[in-house]
Amino acid sequence: TDRAKLDAKALWRKDKDHFIHPFTDFSVFHDQGCDLITDSDGIYVEDAKGNRFIDGIAGLWCVNVGHGRAEIGQAMADQATRMAYFSTFNNLSNAPAAELAAKLAELAPEHLNHVFYSCGGSAANDATIRLVHYYFNRLGKPEKKRILSRNNAYHGTTYLAATLTGIASNNWDFDTLDHLVTHLSEANCYRRPEGMSETEYCDHLVAEFEETIERIGAENIAAFIAEPIMGAGGVLVAPRGYHARMQAVCRANNILFIADEVVTGFGRLGHFFASEAVFETRPDIINCAKGLSSGYAPLGATLISDEIYEVLGTPQRKGGVLSTGFTYSGHPVSCAAALKNIEIIEREGICKNVREVGPYLEEQLRTLSHHTTVGDVRGSHFMMCLENVADKATKELLPVEARVGDRIAFEAQKRGLIIRPVGHLNIVSPPLIWTRETVDRVVAILDEALTAAT
Numbered sequence: 001t002d003r004a005k006l007d008a009k010a011l012w013r014k015d016k017d018h019f020i021h022p023f024t025d026f027s028v029f030h031d032q033g034c035d036l037i038t039d040s041d042g043i044y045v046e047d048a049k050g051n052r053f054i055d056g057i058a059g060l061w062c063v064n065v066g067h068g069r070a071e072i073g074q075a076m077a078d079q080a081t082r083m084a085y086f087s088t089f090n091n092l093s094n095a096p097a098a099e100l101a102a103k104l105a106e107l108a109p110e111h112l113n114h115v116f117y118s119c120g121g122s123a124a125n126d127a128t129i130r131l132v133h134y135y136f137n138r139l140g141k142p143e144k145k146r147i148l149s150r151n152n153a154y155h156g157t158t159y160l161a162a163t164l165t166g167i168a169s170n171n172w173d174f175d176t177l178d179h180l181v182t183h184l185s186e187a188n189c190y191r192r193p194e195g196m197s198e199t200e201y202c203d204h205l206v207a208e209f210e211e212t213i214e215r216i217g218a219e220n221i222a223a224f225i226a227e228p229i230m231g232a233g234g235v236l237v238a239p240r241g242y243h244a245r246m247q248a249v250c251r252a253n254n255i256l257f258i259a260d261e262v263v264t265g266f267g268r269l270g271h272f273f274a275s276e277a278v279f280e281t282r283p284d285i286i287n288c289a290k291g292l293s294s295g296y297a298p299l300g301a302t303l304i305s306d307e308i309y310e311v312l313g314t315p316q317r318k319g320g321v322l323s324t325g326f327t328y329s330g331h332p333v334s335c336a337a338a339l340k341n342i343e344i345i346e347r348e349g350i351c352k353n354v355r356e357v358g359p360y361l362e363e364q365l366r367t368l369s370h371h372t373t374v375g376d377v378r379g380s381h382f383m384m385c386l387e388n389v390a391d392k393a394t395k396e397l398l399p400v401e402a403r404v405g406d407r408i409a410f411e412a413q414k415r416g417l418i419i420r421p422v423g424h425l426n427i428v429s430p431p432l433i434w435t436r437e438t439v440d441r442v443v444a445i446l447d448e449a450l451t452a453a454t
């Protein structure tokens with residue numbers, strides 16, 4: 001960017017006066033204004049003042065192939081100049097949407113061969129539930145409607161996705177569609193009941209699921225939705241075997257198993273999809289977004305099994321169509337970005353990099369456990385989190401006013417690293433091109449930041 005042409009002060013003013021920022025604390029925002037991120041390259045971003053930071057959050061868990069990939073920009077420009085947009089309703093289509101659907105069917109578990117496009121993760125989840133309800137209606141089971149989700153899950157913020165979301169503070173002063181969703185306990189190994197082994201904890205969570213089905217009635221439950229590893233809810237890794245056992249319960253009760261791979265998909269855990277490769281599950285539906293296009297363009301996708309498609313794809317009643325979809329379903333420029341993104345992931349062996357560097361990142365972040373506030377370091381591969389506490393023995397939290405996550409993130413940013421504070425947590429979810437050397441630099445910065453902040 002030619003910084004001389006960027007009048008940062010004027011931009012801040014416009015931003016502050018007119019841009020309603022998502023997920024922003026207005027009391028802080030009104031005092032401090034915003035940080036303008038103006039430039040990016042590889043693992044780095046730069047602000048309007050010319051400060052350079054290592055991006056520790058891949059934008060927002062999404063810039064998987066790293067920043068400034070000219071070839072993605074070029075693919076988008078080529079598509080935009082050739083044919084930027086045309087409808088995909090009725091029988092219309094476009095080349096990138098068709099190519100990408102076929103590529104996703106190739107990458108996904110074998111039985112997932114059908115793709116419904118949306119504009120992001122929330123919309124993908126929302127569209128999925130609409131399709132699931134439609135599926136059961138067409139099977140003659142209109143009472144099978146309720147979706148089981150989990151406390152602390154994050155599935156987005158459209159009305160329905162926000163209802164699936166189980167992070168209580170996300171819905172403070174908002175309404176939710178409670179008749180559609182029931183939340184189970186999250187799988188939180190760090191805060192599991194005292195004295196329970198991991199195996200007993202897993203039994204306990206599965207038993208809760210079975211009791212909930214018994215109470216509500218399997219005939220009233222359409223689906224169970226879960227992130228393979230909970231992201232925004234605190235990077236919670238379930239006890240070993242949990243997902244496979246939950247899926248077995250779903251099978252036994254004719255409940256669909258939906259994996260929300262918006263964060264875990266496209267390499268973050270070392271594979272294009274984590275469900276089968278890491279967690280040995282075979283979801284009926286996988287949702288993805290974020291890493292699908294590495295954030296270069298908005299895009300979400302619902303990957304649907306052959307079995308479900310058999311019902312969705314049968315002709316509607318006379319005069320009807322499958323009346324769901326968005327103007328931008330299968331947007332050619334977004335699909336062109338995703339195709340190039342996937343080509344880069346494959347060509348550069350990015351999943352392999354995550355499998356090699358990921359365990360090193362985990363191991364090195366764990367060396368920070370000696371800091372007095374670091375109660376837990378958890379996650380897997382390029383999806384990690386520090387949980388800060390007042391007392392490691394009791395796991396008691398620091399008061400909210402202490403803003404411990406914010407303070408640590410602030411000290412890290414001063415030293416050239418952006419990580420994400422979420423309450424008392426600090427999330428590290430970097431571009432998937434970090435090397436061991438990057439990890440060493442990051443951990444050294446975090447070590448200093450923790451000392452300075454706590």
Ligand code: PLP
Pocket residue numbers: 119120121122123125154155156157227231232260261262263289290
């Ligand atoms: N699902 C998961 C697991 C997510 O982490 C997110 C976003 O962080 C979403 C859904 C929502 O995606 P979007 O913000 O693109 O609507």
